[in-house]
Every structure is written in C-alpha cells, then in structure tokens.
Amino acid sequence: MSPISEQMAFSGPAGTEPHTTSSPLPDLTVISVPEEPPHVTRRTDFGFLPIPKHLRHDPARPILFNIVTNIFFAAATTFIVANLDYVDPILIELSVYFKTDYNRIAQIPTLIQGGYGTGLLLICPLGDLVRRRALLLCCVGISTALTVGLCITKSLVVFETLSFLIGMASIVPQIMVPLAADLAPAHRRATAISIVLAGLSLGVLMARVVSGIIAQYTDWRNVYFMALGLQAATLLSLWATVPDYAPKTKKLTYLDIMWSLVTILVTEPQVVQAALIGFCGSIFLTAYWITATFLLGDDPYNYSTFAIGMFGLVGMCGVFMSPVLGIIVDKLVPWWGALYATIALLGCMALYTGAAGVHIAAVVVFMIGLDLFRQLQMVCLTTSVLSIAGEMRARMNALLILSLFIGKVIGSSGGTAIFVAHGWRMMGVWMIGLVILQIILLFARGPHVDRKTWLGWQGGMKYRDIRPQAEEAREVDAEKGPVVEMAEVKGEVEAEERPAVVRA
Structure with missing residues (x-):
C-alpha cells in the first residue's frame, strides 16, 4: 500500500492508532456457504411402485399429520399385530389337523413370539436408517404373502416356519409409533402415540376373540383367509396414507x-x-x-x-x-x-x-x-x-x-x-x-x-x-435444517461485512 493510501485510511485524531485496510473485509466469494444439492422428488417405491403425488417428499411443502392419518396408522397396527395372536384359540384344531400332540403344537405361539422378538431387534432400528414408508410397505407385503402359505399348507414344518417369519414381519406397529411421534406436532405427540398404541392393544384383544368365534363355527383356515384380506387392505391403506420422508441418518x-x-x-x-x-x-x-x-x-x-x-x-x-x-x-x-x-x-x-x-x-x-x-x-x-x-x-x-x-x-x-x-x-x-x-x-x-x-x-x-x-419454537424439520443454518451463516457474514464504527 502506498503512503498516500495509508494516510487516507487514517481518519482518527492525532495519537490514534491508524486504521489500515491491509486486511480486506470478508467477501461472500471467500466465505462461501456450502449449498445442499437440489432436492429431487422421489416418485416411486422400490423403483416401480408409484407414490401418490400428495405423499411425495418435498421440503418446501411439508405434509400435515391429521387425525384421519392417525386413525389409519392405528388401524394398520390393529390388523398387523393381530398376526401374533390368531393362533392361540385354534391350537386344538391345529393339533387335530396336523395329527400331532399338544406339546408340539404349543410351540407355534412360541415361534411367532420368537420371530417378533427377532424383528424388534434386527428390523425396527432400520426406521432410523431407511425410508420408513418403504420399510412399512415391505414388511406388510411380506407378511401378506406369507399368510397365503398358512392358508394352503398341509405341512406342520412349513406352518411353523411361516409362523416365525410372519412374527418377524409383524413389527409394523413399532415402526408406526416413532413415525407418528415424528409427524405429530410436539403439543399433540402424546395424543398421536396414544391412538396408535390403542390400535395395538385392540389388535391383541380382537385377534383372540375373532379367531375363537371363527374357529368355533367354521374351519380354522378361515381365520387366516380373514387375516389375508385384512393385511391386503392394510397394505393398500398404507400405500395411500403414509408420507414419504428422507432417511433420518444418512451417514x-x-x-x-x-x-x-x-x-x-x-x-x-x-x-x-x-x-x-x-x-x-x-x-x-x-x-x-x-x-x-x-x-x-x-x-x-x-x-x-x-x-x-x-x-x-x-x-x-x-x-x-x-x-x-x-x-x-x-x-x-x-x-x-x-x-x-x-x-x-x-x-x-x-x-x-x-x-x-x-x-x-x-x-x-x-x-x-x-x-x-x-x-x-x-x-x-x-x-x-x-x-x-x-x-x-x-x-x-x-x-x-x-x-x-x-x-x-x-x-x-x-x-x-x-x-x-x-x-x-x-x-x-x-x-x-x-x-x-x-x-x-x-x-x-x-x-x-x-x-x-x-x-x-x-x-x-x-x-x-x-x-x-x-x-x-426451536425445533426445525430435518428437511428445513440446512436452510436455517445457511441463514444463520449469512447473518454472521453480513455482521462481519459491516464496517467498524470508529468514534472520533
């Protein structure tokens, strides 16, 4: 810098330390804010199943969680968790059909519960890693397909194997509960959770009562034909009501x-x-x-x-x-x-x-x-x-x-x-x-x-x-988080750009 420039940079009274321009003010071209890649709307599940337009993930248009969606969630938990208890009232009929003793047939509820416990440990945590809409549709689709086997199989070993796998896939309620907690506003979180949990408890009670009545007056296979229809209806309702959201943890x-x-x-x-x-x-x-x-x-x-x-x-x-x-x-x-x-x-x-x-x-x-x-x-x-x-x-x-x-x-x-x-x-x-x-x-x-x-x-x-x-007041949607962070950085940059006031 020339002597003239240095003299022009000084604007204070004698004895004041000169204010030089040797360190230029921050420039936005230097302090750059990392930009998020442009959002690409996901249009299909699994690469082929179309997502309804109003349920597609769009950070600029968040989906509202209302009581109707909450009730659909509760109904889904009712019909899926019922898979765990349909078998309890029909154990005698199963022992007669498969020509085995009570000790062997009593292992089926244990296998179902064992599959459920395995699903809790190995599948439920995926709700923090993958898209939960796809995870829900996958679990319900698998349990529905496996129930077809229960309706037609004549082998006890196949029936036991399918029962264990259906137990694993029936962890849908435990994916729905944290999803409802995520979607509901904070002041309604307990209400949303309570409605889903009510559906879960209703499924446990309903399964035993309905299964016992059906087996009392018709063939035991009709219990599983009913379960098949309910799960197919649940699969369709989840496809039509569950919003698509990005994974919560990407790293x-x-x-x-x-x-x-x-x-x-x-x-x-x-x-x-x-x-x-x-x-x-x-x-x-x-x-x-x-x-x-x-x-x-x-x-x-x-x-x-x-x-x-x-x-x-x-x-x-x-x-x-x-x-x-x-x-x-x-x-x-x-x-x-x-x-x-x-x-x-x-x-x-x-x-x-x-x-x-x-x-x-x-x-x-x-x-x-x-x-x-x-x-x-x-x-x-x-x-x-x-x-x-x-x-x-x-x-x-x-x-x-x-x-x-x-x-x-x-x-x-x-x-x-x-x-x-x-x-x-x-x-x-x-x-x-x-x-x-x-x-x-x-x-x-x-x-x-x-x-x-x-x-x-x-x-x-x-x-x-x-x-x-x-x-x-302080919680920000994960989808809007980067926008807020960029605004905060921009505010800091603007504060740095303001020239310091030099008092005479």
Whole structure:
C-alpha cells in the first residue's frame, strides 16, 4: 500500500492508532456457504411402485399429520399385530389337523413370539436408517404373502416356519409409533402415540376373540383367509396414507445402528428407566391375562371357554379411553402421568388380591382398570422416551418394546407357576410387589433431571409440561435444517461485512 493510501485510511485524531485496510473485509466469494444439492422428488417405491403425488417428499411443502392419518396408522397396527395372536384359540384344531400332540403344537405361539422378538431387534432400528414408508410397505407385503402359505399348507414344518417369519414381519406397529411421534406436532405427540398404541392393544384383544368365534363355527383356515384380506387392505391403506420422508441418518451404516443400541443403554438413563418400568408392567399384564382362564374357569365361576374369551371385550373399554388419556398426557410432564397411572394400578392390584376369587364384579372392575391405567402408563413412558432425540426414536422405541417382550415371556411362565402353585391371592401379592417396584424406579429419577442424570431429583416438582411449546419454537424439520443454518451463516457474514464504527 502506498503512503498516500495509508494516510487516507487514517481518519482518527492525532495519537490514534491508524486504521489500515491491509486486511480486506470478508467477501461472500471467500466465505462461501456450502449449498445442499437440489432436492429431487422421489416418485416411486422400490423403483416401480408409484407414490401418490400428495405423499411425495418435498421440503418446501411439508405434509400435515391429521387425525384421519392417525386413525389409519392405528388401524394398520390393529390388523398387523393381530398376526401374533390368531393362533392361540385354534391350537386344538391345529393339533387335530396336523395329527400331532399338544406339546408340539404349543410351540407355534412360541415361534411367532420368537420371530417378533427377532424383528424388534434386527428390523425396527432400520426406521432410523431407511425410508420408513418403504420399510412399512415391505414388511406388510411380506407378511401378506406369507399368510397365503398358512392358508394352503398341509405341512406342520412349513406352518411353523411361516409362523416365525410372519412374527418377524409383524413389527409394523413399532415402526408406526416413532413415525407418528415424528409427524405429530410436539403439543399433540402424546395424543398421536396414544391412538396408535390403542390400535395395538385392540389388535391383541380382537385377534383372540375373532379367531375363537371363527374357529368355533367354521374351519380354522378361515381365520387366516380373514387375516389375508385384512393385511391386503392394510397394505393398500398404507400405500395411500403414509408420507414419504428422507432417511433420518444418512451417514450411519446398519452396523453403526445396531452398535448404537448398546450405547443407548449406557448413555440414556431415561430410556433405561422407562424400559425397566415397562418390563415390570409387561410381566403383571401378561401374567394376569394368561391366568384369567384358570381364575374364571374354576370355582366359584366355572365359565365356559367361549364366555372367558368374551371377557377380552371388557378390556376394550380401557383401550378406547386411550386417546382421551393422550390428550391429558400432552398437558402433563410424562413422569407425573406415569406416577398417577402406577398408583391407580396399585389400587387395582389390591382389589384383585382382596376379591378376585369372591365376586365377578371385582374381576370386571379390575380388568377395566388394569387395561386403562396400564395403557396410560405406556403412553407416558413412550412419550418421554420418544421426546429425547428425534434422530434415534426408532432405536429407542425398539429397546423399550424389547423390554416389554422379555417381560411378556417372564410373565407367561412366572404367572402360571405362581397361580397353579399358590392360587389367585398369592398371584395378586406378586403383582402388588411388581407395581411397588415400578414406583421405586420412578422415584429413583425425578421428573426434571438432566438428560444424562441417572439418579436423583432436580428442577422442582411442576407437573404441567411447557416443553412442547418451547420445542416447537426451536425445533426445525430435518428437511428445513440446512436452510436455517445457511441463514444463520449469512447473518454472521453480513455482521462481519459491516464496517467498524470508529468514534472520533
């Protein structure tokens, strides 16, 4: 720079350090913002199946998640999860048809549940890695095709193999729950989750009742022909209603996703707390429904098998209340909702222990309370887990449901052993102990502790949840994230471009 230029650059009074232009102001051509590649709309699934135009992923035109879509999600979970329980009422008919003993035929429900557990572990985490629309269509398409085999096979080995594979493909509800949590606005997340979970519970209850009625009056194969039609209708409805979204994590591999399941268990105390509470709840819920046949079929009730099956309809009262509970949970800190539900469950267990074998009214009230408050507890636990980190919702939900699955296995064997050896009253004492353990687990980690805090209390006792509003204010769609980041960088560049004010 020439002496004249240096003198012109100085504009302050004598004694002030000269302001030189030796360092030029930042230029946008130097500080460049990395641009995202232009968005290309995906028009087909699997390269050949057209995606309806209104469901195609377009960051500039986000798809609204409404109550109709939510109900379609719930219906899909109902008809797919029912695959796990159709077989229970027809085991005798299957043993006669395949000419085998009860010990061999009783392995089929175990194979179905084993396939379901395998799917939870190996397939559900893919919801964080691949497009969930394609994953859902693939799972439902496979289960539908395999059900054709159940309708026509004459081989017990083939029937067992198909049952295991259908169990693996029937993890659709566990893909739908985190998807609903992603699509719903934060202030309606618990409501959206509760509607999908209601569909799941309804499927479990419906499968046994409908399967038993069909097998009572027609051939057992008609159960699977019905299942085939329902799954085909579900496949069509999912194609017409599930929006297409880009994968949530583009830089991870399948092995990375599976390893992260382990890391979540040692780095996310809220997931572990919810999983342990859900594990205990799954034990007593399964234990009761497994032993209800013994309770109602023996003195003093002596109900028929058909009448016992009809008691499953009583549990639907709690299921249909689930969406109302979700609206309540949306206004509460989920921890408090879980505490209210658990205290109510303790009262239900006390009622069972005192009067389950005395009067049928106590059993009916217990059934309604058990399903209602257990449903509320699960909505709260699931909402709390799926609110932690959006990019890991599928994996966190998979771990939560896997804990329920393990609890179901323990509850079916442990509950039967206790009931047969010691009767219904000792069964009630055992269930009371499990609910008390849930309360201890809840109080071990308070409602407002930091995300990485394992034990303790902090942040007060407030019960209303103001986080959804704050979350909606700061949460940005993954598709819009780069736009916001570029705007922030642009603001920083403009701030740097402004010449510094040199006061005289």
